[in-house]
Amino acid sequence: MKLAVLLLLALGAYASTSNGSAAAQAGARPHEPQAGAAGVGDPYYPELGNGGYDVSHYDLDLEVDMASGWLTGEATLQAVALQDLSSFNLDLYGLDVDSIDVDGTEVDFDHDVHEVTVDLEDHLHSGAPFQVVVRYEGVPELVPEPAMSVLPGVGWIHAQSGVYVLSECSGAASWFPCNDHPRDKATFSFTVKVKKPFVVASNGLPVGETDHGDSRTFRFEASDPMATYLATVNIAEFKTTELDGPAGIAMTLYHPTDATPQELKAFERQGEMIEYFSMLFGPYPFEACGGVISYENLPGALETQTLPVYGRGMPEVVVAHEVAHQWFGNCVSPGRWQDMWLNEGFASYAEWLWLEKNSGALALDNRARRTYAGLRRRRVGSTAEPGLGALFGANVYERGAYVLHLLRDEVGDEKFFELLTRWVETFHDATATTEDFLALSDKVCGEGTSEFLTPLLYDDILPVVPDYEG
Numbered sequence: 194m195k196l197a198v199l200l201l202l203a204l205g206a207y208a209s210t211s212n213g214s215a216a217a218q219a220g221a222r223p224h225e226p227q228a229g230a231a232g233v234g235d236p237y238y239p240e241l242g243n244g245g246y247d248v249s250h251y252d253l254d255l256e257v258d259m260a261s262g263w264l265t266g267e268a269t270l271q272a273v274a275l276q277d278l279s280s281f282n283l284d285l286y287g288l289d290v291d292s293i294d295v296d297g298t299e300v301d302f303d304h305d306v307h308e309v310t311v312d313l314e315d316h317l318h319s320g321a322p323f324q325v326v327v328r329y330e331g332v333p334e335l336v337p338e339p340a341m342s343v344l345p346g347v348g349w350i351h352a353q354s355g356v357y358v359l360s361e362c363s364g365a366a367s368w369f370p371c372n373d374h375p376r377d378k379a380t381f382s383f384t385v386k387v388k389k390p391f392v393v394a395s396n397g398l399p400v401g402e403t404d405h406g407d408s409r410t411f412r413f414e415a416s417d418p419m420a421t422y423l424a425t426v427n428i429a430e431f432k433t434t435e436l437d438g439p440a441g442i443a444m445t446l447y448h449p450t451d452a453t454p455q456e457l458k459a460f461e462r463q464g465e466m467i468e469y470f471s472m473l474f475g476p477y478p479f480e481a482c483g484g485v486i487s488y489e490n491l492p493g494a495l496e497t498q499t500l501p502v503y504g505r506g507m508p509e510v511v512v513a514h515e516v517a518h519q520w521f522g523n524c525v526s527p528g529r530w531q532d533m534w535l536n537e538g539f540a541s542y543a544e545w546l547w548l549e550k551n552s553g554a555l556a557l558d559n560r561a562r563r564t565y566a567g568l569r570r571r572r573v574g575s576t577a578e579p580g581l582g583a584l585f586g587a588n589v590y591e592r593g594a595y596v597l598h599l600l601r602d603e604v605g606d607e608k609f610f611e612l613l614t615r616w617v618e619t620f621h622d623a624t625a626t627t628e629d630f631l632a633l634s635d636k637v638c639g640e641g642t643s644e645f646l647t648p649l650l651y652d653d654i655l656p657v658v659p660d661y662e663g
């Protein structure tokens with residue numbers, strides 16, 4: 194029942210951003226160009242992302258004055274109109290927009306806190322490719338994040354030692370104009386100029402460095418589609434260490450010059466993790482798997498694509514978690530933010546799998562039993578309908594991992610890992626929802642699997658599981 198209602202709500206929300214119903218709602222003639230919606234209709238974040246177009250590539254050319262924090266940017270977006278457009282929106286928070294060109298012509302725009310509305314004198318036709326160039330500047334501010342109200346915000350963090358970018362969920366707009374929702378993935382190019390001795394670490398592969406005397410320009414290409422919240426630029430006096438890993442995957446770790454051998458040891462087995470998880474989940478999805486260790490103690494780590502960002506002194510298990518996210522969260526991203534458990538439940542279960550590999554089946558069973566007892570005792574809430582305030586709670590992480598473990602108990606290793614592999618294959622470089630997972634589980638593990646999973650994922654409290662009692 195919950196499932197059906199949810200699906201209808203979601204379909205309704207997305208349909209309202211499409212051309213047909215937008216026109217119908219506005220009472221306009223069907224072929225009259227319409228304003229692109231100011232959000233993609235995510236139930237938890239109605240204003241994130243925008244309707245009416247799809248970005249295929251971001252080319253971000255940035256210069257950062259590390260002393261003042263001033264960012265000067267030129268963002269070139271390659272996009273396609275998904276409807277006849279009279280205007281469209283970009284997400285950009287706080288920075289000043291100097292000018293915007295669409296297909297080489299300067300256009301009028303309006304910037305209201307988080308939304309830039311671009312007016313199109315020459316309307317764009319549905320299906321037409323177009324290029325947007327946005328010139329902007331200012332000192333980036335953190336975007337208030339309703340799912341993590343304990344933090345001052347997310348996005349571009351200018352710390353004592355330098356800049357770190359951790360944008361989940363809504364922080365990408367703090368540093369570049371974008372269609373800020375995982376449903377619009379794109380490839381990225383980064384060109385970042387900073388004074389020496391600062392070093393830049395960004396997603397994808399480094400493709401060049403130019404020395405200007407007292408400053409340097411660093412270039413990176415991320416050639417696999419990426420959600421905006423996973424884009425990152427980190428600027429500090431990093432030292433680099435090349436990690437050992439499988440052939441063909443670049444593995445550069447950027448770290449503080451005074452990082453201890455103990456801190457670096459947590460990354461020693463990253464190559465082994467990639468090999469082990471590739472066996473379980475299918476081939477590693479990207480061209481690189483590096484990492485950034487920040488000088489400051491950031492509040493945790495984020496799985497920024499191909500280059501997770503870590504606080505100092507993170508244990509090996511956190512590295513396993515962020516590496517697993519490259520499959521779950523980055524390659525297959527949440528279709529709506531409420532589907533967060535498809536990221537965090539899976540990455541948390543990968544921690545359990547890493548534990549099982551290193552310490553055996555008994556250690557895994559103990560972990561599952563301890564988790565079950567804790568989830569029941571603390572009356573931890575719904576996994577698949579967490580609510581915005583519990584999007585990063587134990588209901589998503591621990592209960593999500595436990596439900597996957599129970600599913601594995603129920604269907605056996607062969608079907609369980611076939612399901613995970615098929616999941617990544619089916620939704621590769623795209624997004625998926627809990628409903629997609631339930632449907633695929635029926636297909637791979639047999640009819641009735643989704644019925645088994647539904648109360649475990651949706652009930653307000655985890656149902657009693659007799660085998661785990663006592």
Ligand SMILES: [Zn+2]
Nearest residue numbers: 514518537540
């Ligand atoms: Zn995670």
